[in-house]
Structures are given as C-alpha cells and as structure tokens.
Amino acid sequence: MFIETVQPSQPTVFHKVHDAFLRALALAVMLLAGYAWLRLVGYYEGTPWRFDLMATHWRVATVLVAIVGPVAGLGLWLLASWGVALWIGIAFFQIIIFSAAANTFEPRPYLVMFHAVGLAIYAAIWLRIFFIDRARTG
Numbered sequence: 001m002f003i004e005t006v007q008p009s010q011p012t013v014f015h016k017v018h019d020a021f022l023r024a025l026a027l028a029v030m031l032l033a034g035y036a037w038l039r040l041v042g043y044y045e046g047t048p049w050r051f052d053l054m055a056t057h058w059r060v061a062t063v064l065v066a067i068v069g070p071v072a073g074l075g076l077w078l079l080a081s082w083g084v085a086l087w088i089g090i091a092f093f094q095i096i097i098f099s100a101a102a103n104t105f106e107p108r109p110y111l112v113m114f115h116a117v118g119l120a121i122y123a124a125i126w127l128r129i130f131f132i133d134r135a136r137t138g
Contacts, residue, residue, distance in 0.1 A: 012132055018125045019079055025118060026076035029087055033069025036062050057104055061097055065090060084122070091115035 039062055042050035051059060068086055075083015095115050098108040 012129070014125060014128050014132060018129060021121065021125060022076045022079055022084070025087065025122075026073045026083070028114075028118075029069055029076060029090070030073035033066060033073060036066035036069060040066055061093075061105065064093065088119070091119055 040051050051062075054062065068090055072083055072086035072090055075081075075085075076087055077083070092115075094108075095112050097105045099112050
C-alpha cells in the first residue's frame with residue numbers, strides 16, 4: 001500500500017501580494033482603532049468627544065471600532081481569516097453609518113472611500129487567488 005504525500009505548492013505572486021496587502025491593511029485598521037480610543041478618552045480637539053459627553057449613537061459606533069478594530073488588526077497581521085471577517089464587518093458598518101446614515105452621523109467620504117477601495121482590492125486579489133488555485137487543482 002502506497003501513501004501519497006502532498007507536496008505544498010509554492011505561493012504565487014498573488015499570494016504574496018495578498019499577504020502584504022493584509023499586513024498594510026492591519027496597520028491602517030490599528031490606526032483607525034487608535035483614533036477611536038483617542039476620542040473615547042477625550043484627547044480630541046473640537047466638539048465634545050469624551051465618552052460621557054457623546055450622543056448614544058456615537059458611543060455605540062466608537063466603542064465598536066475601538067474594541068473590534070485592534071482585534072481585526074491583529075487578525076489581519078496574523079493573516080487569519082477571522083481578522084478579514086472582522087475587518088469586513090467594520091468596513092461595512094462604517095460605510096453604512098457614514099454614508100447611508102450621514103444625517104445621524106457626520107459624513108466622512110474619505111473613510112467611506114478608503115473602505116470601499118480596500119474591499120474592492122481585497123475582492124480582486126481573493127478572486128485571482130481563487131481561480132489560480134482552482135486551475136492548479138484541476
């Protein structure tokens with residue numbers, strides 16, 4: 001009886017681009033989470049952004065990004081699938097609150113564009129890797 005061993009395939013350029021993109025995205029998500037923490041502790045100039053002075057809808061949004069953001073950033077840095085899932089959740093959440101609910105939250109077109117472009121780039125890289133792996137396996 002012969003036991004077949006599976007040789008690990010070499011990562012393609014797209015696999016390396018995927019990993020580099022996730023690591024760069026991890027740094028950006030950590031910066032966004034750090035910004036949320038600065039707002040929570042009151043180290044933010046402008047309108048009252050200390051947690052006890054925030055409106056309820058801002059409390060919920062800021063706490064969600066401040067708590068889930070560093071976890072998503074860590075997961076992205078570790079190239080874990082749960083990090084990508086958390087980032088996609090944060091991205092869609094912020095796209096919705098800063099575009100569709102812009103009358104409740106202040107509009108932030110640059111943040112919405114950052115997340116939309118990031119999601120599009122991730123989808124393009126992921127689909128390319130999917131079809132490369134599919135072609136390799138037959």
